[in-house]
Amino acid sequence: MIHKVKGWHVFLGFAATFGVIIAVNLTLAYQAVATFPGLEVRNSYVASQSFDADRAAQIALGWDVRAEVTHDTLRLFIREEGQPVAPTIQEATFGRATSVAADQTPDFVFDGTAYVAAVEAGPGNWNLRLKMRAPDGTLFQQRVIVAHVPS
Known part of the structure; x- marks a missing residue:
């Protein structure tokens, strides 16, 4: 048919x-x-007014910051001229780059070499968003891509 x-x-x-x-x-x-994590700053125009001065002060600290995770242990290394530095950590958020659903607030302890905290980290891309204060009061803020160290 x-x-x-x-x-x-x-x-x-x-x-x-x-x-x-x-x-x-x-x-x-x-x-x-x-799933968008949100805004970085409330008012980008206001934040831009002090950006260059803030960046220059942060660069003047000369800190090399990196983070790695091994077996659900997050290690944050802050070095100045190759020596460990222990600034005051005001805020730290460990989470995914694209979602706030898995965000964690690490409870860092300085062990003389690095800040160490227990976290729950699966495979994939993780970031550590930091706000720290240097002893002279300079604010240091950075988003650090966390390296996974093979077990």
Whole structure:
């Protein structure tokens, strides 16, 4: 038996195809907005007014900062001219780059070489967002990409 393709068949095909495309786009847009960690600063114009001075002060400290995680232990190394430095950590957030769902606040302890904290870190990209104060009062803020050290 031969079926004729009528106008309403074509319309239903187009409607179904574009319906699926629109539904997928709306789902992806919702997920992108729902998982976005948020703003870095409340007012970017105000933050930009002191950016150059803040950056110069931070660079003048001469700190080399890096972090690594091994077996759910986060180690934060802060060096000045090759020597360990122990500034006051005001804020530290360990989490994913694209979502705040797994964010953790590490409880750092300085062991003489590095700050050490227990964290729950699975595979993938992790960041450590830091705000620290130097002994002279200079604010140091940085987002550090955390290296995974093989077990």
